[in-house]
Each structure stands twice: as C-alpha cells, then as structure tokens.
Amino acid sequence: MTMSRVLTGIDGSPQSAAAARWAAGEAVRRGTGLLILHAWPWLGTEFAEGTPAGDLRPAALRALADTAEEIRRAHPGLSVETMVVGEDPADALLAAAEKQDLLVLGSRGLGGFAGLLVGSVGLAVAARVSVPLVLVRADGTDGTDRTDGTDGHQDGSPGGREVVVGVDGHHASGAVLDFAFAEAARRGARLRAVHGWDLMPVWTATGWVPAQVDITAQEAAEQAVLAEALADARAAHPDVEVIAETRLGGSARAVVAASAGADLVVVGRHDRHHPLGMRLGPVAHAVIHHSAAPVAVVPHP
Template sequence: MKHHITVGVDGSPESRAAARWAAREAVLRQVSLRLVHAVDWPLDPVFPGLGRQDVDRWADHALTGTVRELHERHPHLEISTRCLTARPAAALAAEAADAGLLVLGSRGLGGLVGFLVGSVAMSTVVATDTPVVLVRVADDPEDAEDSDGPSAGSRAEVVVGVDIHEACDRVLAFAFEEAARRDRPLRAVHGWKMPAAYSYVPFFDPDDERDIARSVTRMVEDVLLPWRHKFPEVSVSHDVRMGSAGEHLVRASRGAGLLVVGRHVRRSPFGAHLGSAAHAVLHHAAAPVAVIAHG
C-alpha cells in the first residue's frame, strides 16, 4: 500500500496550484504529502551568472513557502520535502515510484481551452506507471475552501473514459475510488465510430447505426457492471456517442471535478506513448486530468 502523494514544486503559479490540489487530495485520502523540487545542474546557459547558491536558495524558498501555505490551509496534514539535483522529469518519475499519486502543474490556456502541457510534464507522464494528475491554475479558484473539508472541485462529478476494446481495470478502479472518496457521481464516456467498411456502402441504412449504437452501449454497460457491484454507493451514468472519444471527453470535462483517462504502457523508447483520446484530453480538458497507465 502506497501511503503518500508526491507533487512537483518549482515556485511557479502552476506548481502552487498543483500543490494545493494535492494537499486536498491527501486530506481526502488521509495520507501524507511529499513536495519535490528538482533542478538540472549546471543550468542552461540562458541563465548566465546564476550560481549554485542562488539555485539552492530558490529551491529552499519554493519548498518552504509552499509548505507554509499548505499548513495554513491544512494544519494537520503531514508534509515532507525533497530537493534533488537531476533532470526534473526523471527525478519526478523516480519519486513517483513509491507514491500512490503524482501531481504536476500545467499552464492553463484560459476558459474552456485547457492545458499547455510542457515537456517536463509530458515526459513525466509517460515515464511512470504511477497515476499522474495534471492541474491548471484555473482548477484552483481563489474562493476554494481553505479548511480540511472537500474543495469545490471535489464536489463535482468524476468523468472517466471507457475503452471497450482494451482491459482498463486500473482506469476504472481509480475513477470509481475517486468518485466514492468524494461522494460524487461518476460519468463514463465512450466514443465510437462506424466500421471502416461502411464508407464503401453506397446506400447507408440508418437502422444499422442505431443497431451498432445499442450494441456498443450494451458493451459499455457490461464493462461497468462489475464496478457498479463493487462500488454500490457510487451513482453511475454513461454517455455513449458516435464520434471522437477525445472530443466527447473534452466536452464532458466542463464542470467536472476530475477527468480520468488511460494510456497504454509501451516499452518502446520511441513515440509519445499516448493514445489520441488521452492526447486530446491533456491539451484541451477543462478540469484536472488523471492519466492512468494500463495494459
């Protein structure tokens, strides 16, 4: 059992928002929080004249300032810190190995546009099998509760992308556990497309589309059924539509407290290691996004 949450901290508004989100999640889970700052030394030449003492002073300021802020909001939360000299993505992935969850900040593009996922965040997501949550500043409103009670985001529904063609037990387990922990409803979203052969049919029968839609909906219901039995306290709905799964998930993220998607674990060193739906969600979702490695 992994008993703590790790969050990357670098002093930026994005990382502070991630730290606040992670602290609220740690309170919900009743676990400790670990703040990690990593710096790649020597620094890039674009920082001329910046010495190691300056870097250490900045790291200490980022960590102690964040700890102070979080303790003001959650005085009973156990918080530890680590400052590492290493490439940030590699350091964060290594720190995530013994954590139950890794939380990272990501630049928001405002409104309903979503994320600007930096290279560190993207590299970290694909380098660890630990669940990773990306948080924007927009996901941490200034009027969020400062007490140990649940935040506004924790009171909104949880949305999960369901794949009927692949085993996604880890994805569904995470989503159901989060919905149960927050006492919030869960909405399962699946996007489907007509078989490629239909593009060659000169006269398309609308009844075929309805039949396929009913069949896909039954398959989604079958995937969800054992999880409904395991989590009877969670109110579950499903949204099955023809079209891009990524687009449907992005749309469903508006107003959601958390969006959960899966990504395939690929051992090849090449490629982004993300499916099209996860890629779309990471760049355009309007809610915190949890990426769960599976397969």
C-alpha cells in the same frame, strides 16, 4: 515501512503551487501524507559557495518552503515533507513516484479556451510514470476553483460533483475504472462513464466514406458494450452513482465534451513500450491538452 504519499513537484511557478494545493486536498481525502519535490539539474557542489548570475534556484527553493508552510497552515493535521534533488526534473519525479500513491503536476490554461498546456516535463512524465498522474490547471477558466483540492464544491452533495472516466468499451481497463470509482467515492461524487464511438470508414469509388449503418441499432449495441465493461467495477462500488453515456464522434471528443464542470477526468495509458520509447496514446494526449478539468492519467497493461 514508509507510508505511501501523494507526490507533487514544484518549480516556483504559480502552476506548480496550484498543483501542490490540489495534491494536499487529495492527500487529506486519502488519509495519507504529502511529499513536495523540487528538482534542479545543477544542485551540485560547484554551486556550494555561491549563486551564479541568473540562477533561479534560490527563488524556487523559497517557493518550496513557502508552499509547504501554506499547506501546513491550511491542513494542520496533514504530514507535509519536502525534498530537493539535484537531477533532471522528469527523472527525479519518475524515480520518486515509484514509491508513492499518486503524482500531481501543474499545467497552465490555453488562454482563450478551456484546456491544459502541458510542457515537456509533464509530457515526459505522463508517458512514463508508473503510478497515476494528475495534471492540474492553475486558472479558473472553467468556472470553478480546483486549486485547493476541494474542486469548487463546498456542500459535499453528489448533485454538483462529478468524476468523468473515458471507457474503451471493447478493451476496458480494470485499473482505470477502479481508480475512477475510488475517486468518485472519496468525493461523494457521481461517476460519468463515457464511451465514444465512431462510424468505420469504407472504401468506395469516390474514396473513403462513413459506413452506412443503423445509428439507433449501433448506439444500442455500444450502450450494451459499455454496460458490460462497467459491470465488475459497479459491483465493487455499489454506493457510487453511475451515469453510463455513449457518444458518437470518437473517444477523445466525447471525454473532452463531458469534462466541462467535472471535478476530475480519468483516462488510461497503455503501459507498453514503443520503438521510440513510452508514449501517450492519442486519446490521452488529446484529453490532457483540452480537458476543462484536472486530468488523471492511469497506466495500465
């Protein structure tokens, strides 16, 4: 039986190389192997006897070999395999991910402010992949270097390490929480469970306005909802320190605000079909573009 591995895709860019290094660190934490995939749509027999002008394939293949060798030197005990596929990159990654534990892809920072710029391949994969996907930045604009999988913390103490998970308190997903708790446990990190809520608008003679509610009472009610949502996962992971946090202002804003300084941010993606195909929900879409930390998107029913 083939061992499941951490899968990453490389295209010759610094972003994909950074993702591969992060994936290697994650594979070490999980005690599994690493598979590095390069997909090129035109790897057919028509190019068997020569390389057309402007073909970027040779450089990408060299980057694949160089990255694999770099990771083998950094992690001598890690099983590293490479694979080249003549398919559309998104289709190849989706097919390969079905047999693996985790997929890791690279994204670049949004210049002047913390965040991810996720390309068409990353978005297509994030909306359809059947296993958890982590999107990793190649830069260090949030003040830590996470590209080697160590997440910028060397002392191993939970005081400086944190995994953030966005929790829909009223429809919490066990799969998302289990993934987040397990990642926190692997890192010896605390888990910050964030539940964002907002005031429901009501229609008045002057238009839609926020409902007039007792904010203190509503905050207490939201905290109770979050505590109930976390109860089973906390019982299953008693050694993980948990900070349960509610924030007024909406789910996406709450998770993005909590992402600063985190090792990893975890959000869910409903695994359901839309008339226009599989799609990311608004919270996951906002978080993967604006998080200051790597983002794990976990599919769930």
